[in-house]
Amino acid sequence: MVLSANDKSNVKGVFSKISSHAEEYGAETLERMFTTYPQTKTYFPHFDLHHGSAQIKAHGKKVATALIEAANHIDDIAGALSKLSDLHAQKLRVDPVNFKLLGQCFLVVMAIHHPSALTPEVHASLDKFLCAVGNVLTSKYR
Amino acid sequence: MVHWSAEEKQLIASVWSKVNVEECGAEALARLLIVYPWTQRFFASFGNLSSPTAILGNPKVRAHGKKVLTSFGEAVKNLDNIKVTYAKLSELHCEKLHVDPENFRLLGDILIIVLASHFARDFTPACQFAWQKLVGVVAHALARKYH
Numbered sequence: 001m002v003l004s005a006n007d008k009s010n011v012k013g014v015f016s017k018i019s020s021h022a023e024e025y026g027a028e029t030l031e032r033m034f035t036t037y038p039q040t041k042t043y044f045p046h047f048d049l050h051h052g053s054a055q056i057k058a059h060g061k062k063v064a065t066a067l068i069e070a071a072n073h074i075d076d077i078a079g080a081l082s083k084l085s086d087l088h089a090q091k092l093r094v095d096p097v098n099f100k101l102l103g104q105c106f107l108v109v110m111a112i113h114h115p116s117a118l119t120p121e122v123h124a125s126l127d128k129f130l131c132a133v134g135n136v137l138t139s140k141y142r
Numbered sequence: 143m144v145h146w147s148a149e150e151k152q153l154i155a156s157v158w159s160k161v162n163v164e165e166c167g168a169e170a171l172a173r174l175l176i177v178y179p180w181t182q183r184f185f186a187s188f189g190n191l192s193s194p195t196a197i198l199g200n201p202k203v204r205a206h207g208k209k210v211l212t213s214f215g216e217a218v219k220n221l222d223n224i225k226v227t228y229a230k231l232s233e234l235h236c237e238k239l240h241v242d243p244e245n246f247r248l249l250g251d252i253l254i255i256v257l258a259s260h261f262a263r264d265f266t267p268a269c270q271f272a273w274q275k276l277v278g279v280v281a282h283a284l285a286r287k288y289h
Contacts, residue, residue, distance in 0.1 A: 111258035
């Protein structure tokens with residue numbers, strides 16, 4: 001699965017709209033993920049997972065920032081996320097299936113806040129991009 | 143049997159009552175074919191699926207999308223009996239249509255995104271949970287009679 005020139009342009013377009021909402025959308029993505037897929041909470045036993053938690057806000061910002069970074073270096077996502085890839089492989093070891101769940105929730109957040117921006121073509125490009133990010137983050141698992 | 147809390151049932155019914163089945167169904171199926179183009183393999187007889195514009199404007203896609211989402215309404219009406227409700231459809235999808243059940247999961251996820259885009263903030267996390275659970279149950283029921 002390769003990101004076409006159109007995909008890259010679609011993704012950059014979306015992220016230029018949301019970079020000022022990084023913390024808000026990141027936090028909402030996580031909150032939806034924890035609510036919709038309770039098994040994902042098993043990776044955060046040390047967190048306060050209540051709505052509005054400072055930890056979710058901080059972590060949401062981290063996640064969104066990483067996605068923005070990947071979008072800004074979309075020609076070399078593996079390079080841009082190399083350290084994060086190491087972290088996930090060596091320390092975090094989040095099961096690969098969960099990246100799809102996070103991706104689904106991120107798309108839901110986009111659909112809620114920017115429905116007109118999430119045309120079917122952009123939806124397709126974003127989905128591919130999120131898959132690519134997930135693949136990079138799990139690429140060093142074994 | 144799947145257990146639905148009173149709140150889940152209410153969230154599902156409340157969203158469903160406001161869904162335009164024809165529009166939502168058409169959009170969900172079109173997005174499935176656009177976002178996951180390999181799903182077009184089941185629709186060779188639908189004519190022009192060569193671009194997102196073609197897919198979105200394709201009358202067969204619209205009609206079929208409406209049919210699929212109308213059928214989904216049966217699950218909403220029979221939450222406590224989804225397995226039985228879809229038994230025959232499950233057999234059909236296996237024996238006649240030869241559809242990999244993974245496609246039911248893909249369509250379910252797409253439907254969630256379509257609902258989110260229409261309901262915006264009203265599509266709360268609790269709502270998303272209930273609906274994600276529902277699409278999962280429907281997918282499971284449709285796969286149940288596979289052999």
